[in-house]
Every structure is written in structure tokens, then in C-alpha cells.
Amino acid sequence: MRxxxxxxxSATASGCVYALVALAYLVMxxxxxxxxxxxxxxxxxxxxxxxxxxxxxxxxYAAGIAAVxxxxxxxxxxxxxxxxxxxxxxxxxVLAPILALLGxxxxxxxxxxxxxxxxxxxxxxxxxxxxxxxxxxxxxxxxFFTIGVVLGLFALTxxxxxxxxxxxxxxxxxxxxxxxxxxGIDLSRVTALSFAxxxxxxxxxxxxxxxxxxxxxxxxxxxxxxxxxxxxxxxxGRVEGALVGGLILAFAEQLTVRYAPVPPGLAMGVPLVLLxxxxxxxxxxLLAAREARA
Amino acid sequence: xxAPLLRARALTKRFGGLTAVADLDLEVHAGEILGVxxxxxxxxxxxxxxxxxxxxxxxxxxxxxxxPIAGRPPHEIAARGIMRTFQHNQPFAGLSLAENVMVxxxxxxxxPLWKLIAGSRAAQRAERDARARAEALLDFVGLAEQRADDxxxxxxxQGRLLEIARGLAGEPRLMLFDEPAAGLTPxxxxxxxxxxxxIAARGIxxxxxxxxxxxxxxxxxxxxVLNFGRKIAEGAPAAVRADPAVLAAxxxxxxxxxxx
Ligand SMILES: Nc1ncnc2c1ncn2[C@@H]1O[C@H](COP(=O)(O)OP(=O)(O)OP(=O)(O)O)[C@@H](O)[C@H]1O
Ligand SMILES: [Mg+2]
Numbered sequence: 001m002r003x004x005x006x007x008x009x010s011a012t013a014s015g016c017v018y019a020l021v022a023l024a025y026l027v028m029x030x031x032x033x034x035x036x037x038x039x040x041x042x043x044x045x046x047x048x049x050x051x052x053x054x055x056x057x058x059x060x061y062a063a064g065i066a067a068v069x070x071x072x073x074x075x076x077x078x079x080x081x082x083x084x085x086x087x088x089x090x091x092x093x094v095l096a097p098i099l100a101l102l103g104x105x106x107x108x109x110x111x112x113x114x115x116x117x118x119x120x121x122x123x124x125x126x127x128x129x130x131x132x133x134x135x136x137x138x139x140x141x142x143x144f145f146t147i148g149v150v151l152g153l154f155a156l157t158x159x160x161x162x163x164x165x166x167x168x169x170x171x172x173x174x175x176x177x178x179x180x181x182x183x184g185i186d187l188s189r190v191t192a193l194s195f196a197x198x199x200x201x202x203x204x205x206x207x208x209x210x211x212x213x214x215x216x217x218x219x220x221x222x223x224x225x226x227x228x229x230x231x232x233x234x235x236x237g238r239v240e241g242a243l244v245g246g247l248i249l250a251f252a253e254q255l256t257v258r259y260a261p262v263p264p265g266l267a268m269g270v271p272l273v274l275l276x277x278x279x280x281x282x283x284x285x286l287l288a289a290r291e292a293r294a
Numbered sequence: 295x296x297a298p299l300l301r302a303r304a305l306t307k308r309f310g311g312l313t314a315v316a317d318l319d320l321e322v323h324a325g326e327i328l329g330v331x332x333x334x335x336x337x338x339x340x341x342x343x344x345x346x347x348x349x350x351x352x353x354x355x356x357x358x359x360x361x362p363i364a365g366r367p368p369h370e371i372a373a374r375g376i377m378r379t380f381q382h383n384q385p386f387a388g389l390s391l392a393e394n395v396m397v398x399x400x401x402x403x404x405x406p407l408w409k410l411i412a413g414s415r416a417a418q419r420a421e422r423d424a425r426a427r428a429e430a431l432l433d434f435v436g437l438a439e440q441r442a443d444d445x446x447x448x449x450x451x452q453g454r455l456l457e458i459a460r461g462l463a464g465e466p467r468l469m470l471f472d473e474p475a476a477g478l479t480p481x482x483x484x485x486x487x488x489x490x491x492x493i494a495a496r497g498i499x500x501x502x503x504x505x506x507x508x509x510x511x512x513x514x515x516x517x518x519v520l521n522f523g524r525k526i527a528e529g530a531p532a533a534v535r536a537d538p539a540v541l542a543a544x545x546x547x548x549x550x551x552x553x554x
Contacts, residue, residue: 164421165396165399165400165420165421165424166400168389168393168397169397169400171386171388171393171397172386172389172397172400175386175387175388175389176384176386178348179384179386180386180397181367181368181369182346182347182348182368182372182378183372183377183397183398183460183464184368184369184372184373184377184398184400184464185369185397186367186369186370187369
């Protein structure tokens with residue numbers, strides 16, 4: 001039991017990170033239809049930003065995190081301006097920006113590898129190393145910190161989309177771009193904001209995993225795959241879908257490693273198996289689009 | 295009379311070899327209802343699309359409140375105060391009626407997000423006001439009861455009323471109606487006509503496309519008749535109805551159109 005609860009905490013923490021990456025995809029794909037696989041690279045960029053501010057310059061933790069997140073906002077905004085907008089303005093099909101962003105993925109990775117080399121760089125834990133035990137539930141400080149931050153971000157995003165006028169405008173763009181524009185919504189502003197938000201969210205995911213895995217120039221791809229899988233499992237219709245998808249994926253992974261008689265190397269195939277399964281059986285994801293509400 | 299709110303000059307739209315609208319002049323004043331009629335394919339919707347910014351004119355100019363708006367993006371034109379209903383209802387599916395209306399007022403009343411997150415009182419009040427305003431508009435068109443329902447539950451006629459409420463949400467100074475009576479029952483037609491009269495009485499300029507001449511004649515102070523993209527007549531409803539060119543245009547098209 002204790003063993004399982006320990007696993008549950010660590011699986012929830014990784015699931016939260018996957019969920020955050022899935023959320024980054026979601027906030028961009030809902031209003032624009034664009035799947036941006038560079039989210040993993042954005043997470044890596046933020047992780048190196050964390051290395052520079054927290055490890056290298058030894059800023060206080062909160063200040064470093066805030067600065068990197070703000071910088072990621074700008075990175076996302078600039079990425080949209082430079083790669084997506086020129087294509088959309090020329091009326092290119094939706095595949096064109098997706099491919100351009102794949103190109104950006106390579107650019108980001110190469111910039112990191114040129115700037116920092118292939119060696120992993122360490123990041124400090126938010127509250128240092130240590131274990132927290134609440135009754136039978138136990139886990140590292142970082143696990144609990146990750147879970148708390150991610151749940152908070154999900155609550156904020158949910159509130160934005162469901163409860164604010166601007167969030168409803170994003171939803172209207174997701175439903176019908178043309179009509180939304182004629183109702184006065186600035187599509188290019190919505191697109192730019194969704195990329196800025198997506199980059200900030202992906203950046204936080206990178207900052208949360210990096211203390212465990214270290215910042216590394218190859219860290220982006222697995223995050224991009226896991227986040228995408230979580231998105232497919234949960235569906236793009238609702239913010240909660242990303243969270244459910246991330247948790248299911250992480251539990252499936254860790255339960256396989258722990259209890260199934262397969263070598264650990266094969267357990268890495270779990271996301272891919274789930275991805276294929278869901279694409280075949282339930283391509284819309286687990287959570288359908290939400291019901292109407294006043 | 296004072297300067298018109300909307301003034302289109304030599305407005306032209308070509309789709310490849312087809313000239314949908316040719317050399318069209320239009321003027322609408324605040325509080326006035328200008329009717330636009332014409333047979334199928336005469337270029338009425340295309341004219342609306344150019345005014346609303348959904349499509350750019352090939353040539354000509356459009357001035358709204360003295361500022362040129364031809365070819366400007368639709369959100370900017372909406373922000374200046376031109377809203378529309380669609381010929382085919384286009385509600386935001388999956389949102390409630392109140393939310394649909396709130397989307398229409400986004401440009402005008404949305405508070406900056408950072409202010410909301412920072413817990414600004416004014417921003418929170420703006421959000422609450424938006425909901426109250428949406429409910430007042432739904433009440434105005436007679437859909438207050440269904441405000442929390444999904445738009446999918448509406449009848450066709452109710453969908454039309456929602457389009458009107460959503461258009462009004464942006465506090466337009468010019469409202470474009472594209473065949474608002476098409477497909478409605480006689481009772482619903484009455485209701486829409488009363489609403490349009492009400493809107494004009496508030497000082498909003500109304501540009502009204504209609505197929506149904508009877509509906510239009512009872513509402514519009516002036517009527518412009520389009521045929522093959524050209525304006526063939528303009529004036530008071532009774533005069534236009536008796537105009538030989540208009541009669542010829544309508545006789546040359548499916549007879550049911552005119553209802554004259
Ligand atoms: N996007 C487009 N591409 C090509 N041709 C178009 C386009 N939109 C409209 N047309 C053509 O332009 C002409 C005018 O169309 P428009 O929709 O403005 O007519 P309308 O007066 O609104 O007709 P209706 O009464 O049937 O609504 C038609 O011949 C139509 O086929
Ligand atoms: Mg039409």
C-alpha cells in the first residue's frame with residue numbers, strides 16, 4: 001500500500017507535467033487549429049533560462065521563475081509573429097504553420113546545443129531536497145510543489161476560458177473564426193496571445209521537470225510526445241481533458257514499469273501504445289466538448 | 295439633412311470575370327432605415343460583406359462617420375460600430391445564448407486580462423455588467439427565458455432573434471440585416487419588424503436587405519434596388535414599386551420573389 005501511494009505521488013507529479021505540456025498545445029490549437037510541436041523545445045528553453053537565472057546567477061527561486069516565465073511569453077509571441085502570422089496572412093493552409101513550427105523546433109534545439117553544449121545543466125529544487133509525509137502519502141518536496149503549481153495553473157486557465165469575456169471570445173474563435181472576426185474579435189491578437197500563453201505554460205513545465213532531469217538539449221522531444229499523447233487521450237475540447245490525459249498517461253507508464261513484467265526500456269513505449277490506441281478507438285479524446293452554461 | 299453616417303461611392307466587386315457589384319453609391323443616415331432589394335444574385339450580400347469587412351472591394355470607397363473603412367479588417371470595422379446579422383444564422387455552437395451575446399460585446403467591454411488577474415474592481419465590474427447587458431439584450435428580443443440554454447435548442451426564428459441580440463451587443467451605430475425575415479413565420483416577421491423599428495428609433499442607422507417587398511415596404515423610408523450589381527432605382531417605397539425598371543427586373547426573375 002505504502003509502495004503504491006509513493007508511486008501514486010510521483011506518477012501524479014509526472015502526470016501534472018505531461019498535462020501542462022498538453023495544456024500548452026491546447027491553448028494554441030483551440031483557437032487556431034495549429035498543433036505546435038515546438039512546445040517541448042520551449043520547455044527546454046525555459047529550463048536553460050532557469051539554469052542561467054537560478055543556478056548561474058543564483059537569483060531567488062521565485063524571481064527566477066517569474067523572469068523566465070515572462071521571457072517565455074515574449075518567446076511565444078515572437079515565434080507567432082515570425083513564423084505563423086506571415087503564413088496566415090498569405091492565406092496558407094493550416095499545415096504550413098505546423099511545418100514552419102517544426103522547423104522552429106530544430107532551430108531552438110540547435111541554438112541550445114550551440115549555446116550550452118551537450119552536457120546536462122543542474123537546476124535547484126524549489127524547496128531543496130526532502131521528503132514530505134502526510135500519513136501514508138509520501139513524496140519529494142518537488143513532487144508536491146509540481147502538483148500544486150500545475151493544479152493552480154489549470155484552475156487559472158479554466159477560469160479564463162470559462163468565466164471571462166476574453167476567454168469566451170477565444171472559444172468563439174475556436175468555433176467559427178469568420179463569424180468571430182465579424183463580431184469584432186481581432187483574430188491575429190487572439191493567435192498571438194494563445195502562442196504567448198502556450199509558451200509560458202510549456203516553459204513552466206520545463207522549469208518543473210528540470211530539477212529532476214537537469215536541463216538538457218534533448219529534453220524537448222520526450223516532453224512533446226508525452227504532452228501530445230496526454231492531449232489525444234483527454235481531447236482538445238476542454239481544459240480538464242489535458243489534466244485527465246496527463247494523469248492517465250503517467251499512471252499507465254509508472255504502473256507498467258513497477259508491476260508489469262517488461263524491461264524498463266519497453267515501458268517507454270507506453271505513451272506510443274496509448275497514443276495509437278486512442279487515435280484508433282477514440283480520436284476525440286475522453287472528454288467531449290463541454291455543455292452550454294449561462 | 296446632416297452628413298450621412300455611411301457613404302459608399304462607386305463601390306465595385308469583381309469575382310474573376312463576374313461583376314457582383316458595380317459602381318454602387320449608397321448613403322445611410324443615423325436613425326434611418328434604408329432598404330436594399332433585388333433579385334437573387336443581385337449583389338446585396340456582397341455589398342454587406344464589403345461594408346462589414348468580410349471581403350475587400352475591388353474599387354470604390356466606403357466612409358463611415360467620415361473615416362475610410364474600405365478594405366479594413368472586420369474586427370476593426372466592428373469596433374468602429376458596424377455590426378451585422380447573417381443571411382444564414384451563424385450562432386457559436388456549444389455556447390449558451392447569453393455567451394453568444396457576450397461574444398458580440400467583447401470588443402467594447404472586455405477588461406484587460408492582467409487587470410482581472412490582479413483583481414481590479416473595475417475589471418470585475420465590467421465582466422458582471424457584460425452579463426447583465428447580455429441578459430437585457432436577450433430580453434429586448436424576447437429570448438430572456440432561454441438565456442442559459444444551448445443555442446442548438448433554438449428554433450430557426452429564435453436563432454434569427456439571437457443574431458439580432460448578438461449584433462446589438464457591440465453597440466453598433468450602423469446595423470446590417472441580411473434578409474432578417476427569410477424563413478420566418480408571419481408572427482415572427484411581425485416581431486422582427488417591430489424590433490428593427492425600435493432599433494432605428496434609438497438612432498441606429500439600419501441597412502436592411504430583403505427579398506420580401508411587403509416586409510421591406512412597411513419598414514424602410516427609402517429603398518435602393520439592385521439588379522446585376524447595379525443600382526437601378528432609389529427612392530420612397532411607393533415610387534420604387536411603380537418604377538418600370540424595377541418591375542422589369544422583378545418580372546425577369548422567379549415570380550415568387552417580389553410578393554409585390
Ligand atoms: N465569394 C464569391 N466568389 C464568387 N462569386 C461570388 C462570391 N460571392 C458571391 N458571388 C456571386 O456574386 C453575385 C452576387 O451575390 P450576392 O450573394 O451578393 O447576391 P444576393 O443579392 O445577396 O443574392 P441572394 O438574394 O440570393 O442572397 C452572385 O452571382 C454570386 O454567385
Ligand atoms: Mg444574399
